[in-house]
Amino acid sequence: MSSPVDLLIKNASQLVTMPAPPDRPRSGGDLDEIGLIPDGALAISGEKILAVGPTTRVLAQVEIGPDTTILEARGQTVQPGFIDPHTHTVFAGWREAEFSQRLRGVSYLEILQAGGGILNTVARTRAASFEDLLASTLAKLDQFLLYGTTTVEIKSGYGLNRADEIKMLRVMEAASQLHPVEIVPTFLGAHAVPPEFQDRKERYIDLLTREILPEVASEKLAQFADVFCEEGVFTVQESERILSRAQELGLGAKLHADELAATGGAELAARLGAISADHLLKVSRQGIEHLAKRGVVAVLLPLTSFFLRAAGFAPARTLIQAGVPVALATDFNPGTSPVQSQALTIGLACLKLGLSPAEALAATTVNAAHALRQGDHLGSLTPGKQADVVILNAPSHEFISYRFGTNLVRTVIKKGRIVVFQGRLKLKGRGDGYEP
Ligand SMILES: [Zn+2]
Numbered sequence: 168m169s170s171p172v173d174l175l176i177k178n179a180s181q182l183v184t185m186p187a188p189p190d191r192p193r194s195g196g197d198l199d200e201i202g203l204i205p206d207g208a209l210a211i212s213g214e215k216i217l218a219v220g221p222t223t224r225v226l227a228q229v230e231i232g233p234d235t236t237i238l239e240a241r242g243q244t245v246q247p248g249f250i251d252p253h254t255h256t257v258f259a260g261w262r263e264a265e266f267s268q269r270l271r272g273v274s275y276l277e278i279l280q281a282g283g284g285i286l287n288t289v290a291r292t293r294a295a296s297f298e299d300l301l302a303s304t305l306a307k308l309d310q311f312l313l314y315g316t317t318t319v320e321i322k323s324g325y326g327l328n329r330a331d332e333i334k335m336l337r338v339m340e341a342a343s344q345l346h347p348v349e350i351v352p353t354f355l356g357a358h359a360v361p362p363e364f365q366d367r368k369e370r371y372i373d374l375l376t377r378e379i380l381p382e383v384a385s386e387k388l389a390q391f392a393d394v395f396c397e398e399g400v401f402t403v404q405e406s407e408r409i410l411s412r413a414q415e416l417g418l419g420a421k422l423h424a425d426e427l428a429a430t431g432g433a434e435l436a437a438r439l440g441a442i443s444a445d446h447l448l449k450v451s452r453q454g455i456e457h458l459a460k461r462g463v464v465a466v467l468l469p470l471t472s473f474f475l476r477a478a479g480f481a482p483a484r485t486l487i488q489a490g491v492p493v494a495l496a497t498d499f500n501p502g503t504s505p506v507q508s509q510a511l512t513i514g515l516a517c518l519k520l521g522l523s524p525a526e527a528l529a530a531t532t533v534n535a536a537h538a539l540r541q542g543d544h545l546g547s548l549t550p551g552k553q554a555d556v557v558i559l560n561a562p563s564h565e566f567i568s569y570r571f572g573t574n575l576v577r578t579v580i581k582k583g584r585i586v587v588f589q590g591r592l593k594l595k596g597r598g599d600g601y602e603p
Contacts (some may be wrong), residue, residue, distance in 0.1 A: 171232025173583060174211040174554075177222045179240035180562045182207025184219055185247055185533040185547040192464055192492035192537035199525040201564070202547075209245060211554040214582040219548055236585070238578065244564050246528065247548050248317030248555035248579065249509040250535035253445050253466050253496035255355075256311075256321045257304050257335045258288050259295035262501045285325075285359050288501055292325035292335070300338045301345075307499075307507065308348040309594075312587055314508045315557040315576040318349040320496075320539055322393055324358030329379050332356050336388035347581040347594070351539045353421060354380070354389035357401050357409050372405055376412040384416035390540070391442065393421040396432045403431045410439055419540060425450040437461040443494070443538045447481045448472065455482075459490040464538040467530075468498040469515040470506050483520035494534040495527060514571025524568040556580040 184202035193200070208225035210218040218225050231237070265283050269275070278284050292300070311319055321339050326332035332354070339352045356375045364371035383389050392413030396406040410420040419442045424432025426446035433454030436444035444450075444458060445466040458465060467481045486493055495512050498504040506512075513527040522530065536546030544553045558578040559567065566575060579587035586593055 169230070170212075171230045171235050172210040172212050172217055173234070174236045174238070174580070174585075175208065175225075175229065175231060176238045176240050176245055176556070176558065177208040177226070179207045179209075179245040179558070180242055181205060181244045181564055182209060182219065182548065183244065183246040183528065183564050184549055185529060186549055191462065192494070192534040192542060193529055194459075194490045194492040195487060198487060198493065198529050198534075199523050201525045201529055203564075207245060209548060209556065211556075211580070211583045214554055216548060216550050216552050216554050218550060238558065240558055242562055243577065244559040244561045244566070245548070246557050246559065246564065247532040247546055248557050248581065249315050249531050250318045250539065250541070250546060251311065251316050251496050251499070251509055251531075252320045252443065252494050252535045252538040253468060253498050254319050254321055255324065255498070255500035256307050256319060257300060257323070257338050258292050258325050258501050259300060259303065260288060260291035260501065261505065262287060265502070285502060286362060288325050289327055289359070289361070293328070293331045297334055297338060300334070301341050304338055304342045305346055308342060308346045309592055310507050311348050312579055312581075312592065313576065313590070314510065314574060315559075315579055316348065316507070316509055317555040317557075317579065317581050318351065318536070318539070318541065318545060320351040320353055320391075322353040322355035322358070323389070324355030324393075327356065327359065327361035329374070329382070332379055333382065333386075333388065336383065340388065347584070347586045349581075351391070351541070352389045353391040353393050354383045354413070354418065355393045355395070356380070357394040357406070359395065359400060368405070372409060375409055380409075380413055380416055380418075384413075384418060389418060391419040391421045393423065395423045396430060396435065397423065397426060398428050398430060403435050406432070407435055407439065410441070414439065421445065425454060429454065433458050433463075436463050442540055445496070446471070447486070448477065448479060450482065450486075455486055455489045455491060458486070462492065464492045464494050464534060466494045466496050466538050467516070467520060468496055468504065469519050470504045470512055471498045473515055473519065474504050474506070480519045483516070483522055487526070492534055492537065493526075493530050494538040495530040496535065508574070510567050510571050510574065513568045517568040524565045527568060528564055554580055554583040
């Protein structure tokens with residue numbers, strides 16, 4: 168025995184460990200092996216997990232001192248913090264009026280032609296000050312934390328010019344300094360063709376590859392680059408040009424692929440060795456084989472299909488059977504998924520994608536970590552991993568999908584520190600600071 172542990176959770180009715188080889192995400196039949204420990208305990212020292220196992224064994228293994236915080240988790244489930252590997256969290260303005268229009272039968276094209284859709288968000292995000300964008304981003308991160316999400320990927324892509332794309336990335340940088348939720352920034356300058364380049368797309372791609380991407384890379388403002396590869400937006404060839412350039416500059420590649428039509432986006436993601444291919448509603452058989460062969464993570468976004476009342480959902484079971492590692496994300500954005508709850512994603516993944524509760528939980532923790540190249544330290548509750556832990560007011564993990572409209576999160580621990588307690592934020596400088 169060494170020094171006393173800082174925090175101990177004990178007597179959890181279920182402790183979900185998600186044990187995983189650190190070098191690869193789960194696929195095929197491994198996806199639902201979530202490492203359940205009944206009557207589980209978990210000990211934290213500093214920012215890391217020190218011990219995990221049945222309560223009696225952990226109590227025998229660790230030292231408890233007068234300063235050790237002890238959390239009793241009888242009747243509750245303990246799991247890794249949710250990771251959301253695909254969001255567009257930095258934006259100004261919501262689009263609730265368009266939602267009503269869509270429900271009345273107005274098409275997205277008509278909305279777009281009237282200056283709405285993504286162009287609405289681009290105009291408002293360009294007009295927003297850095298301070299206003301930062302304040303609204305911090306409020307959104309608070310909400311993620313209350314839902315048990317401890318790490319989020321966030322994409323730029325509502326600036327679509329040098330100054331405003333950099334502004335979005337700087338907001339993410341500042342928010343990571345101020346907020347416990349960990350942010351993985353992705354550059355998505357190729358989210359849409361900006362209005363002022365409507366007939367000069369080539370010129371915009373030149374701007375991205377020659378000016379903006381090199382600046383993003385040299386300032387270390389993003390870990391990944393992403394492209395909206397879709398009919399009428401960026402072609403496979405254009406996406407390849409942008410992402411190859413990003414890779415030359417040291418960024419990882421991600422791709423919005425095969426959402427509305429099978430354009431060969433999945434094949435491109437595999438060819439580039441992208442870390443993930445996202446959406447994939449229309450992915451081809453060949454695309455699935457290529458993803459499996461290269462181990463590209465398929466990030467599926469069922470909330471978007473649901474919110475858009477799309478004709479179908481991504482072929483999750485086919486992807487899993489083919490050996491493609493599957494992760495799940497909210498796609499949080501003001502137009503097509505104004506939703507931040509990974510529990511809701513899990514509910515839809517079970518009901519609409521055919522995943523089991525265990526598979527969906529793996530897809531929002533360990534595999535989501537791998538979709539961000541963070542699987543070596545995030546996504547599982549095993550000794551040595553970062554202590555990002557959620558305690559749910561639920562006797563088993565099945566309750567997440569079963570009661571998916573209810574926020575069951577009671578306690579959230581980020582890097583060993585309690586940041587949500589009894590369902591309320593406990594953040595320094597805001598709220599009343601939890602003293603154990
Ligand atoms: Zn997206």
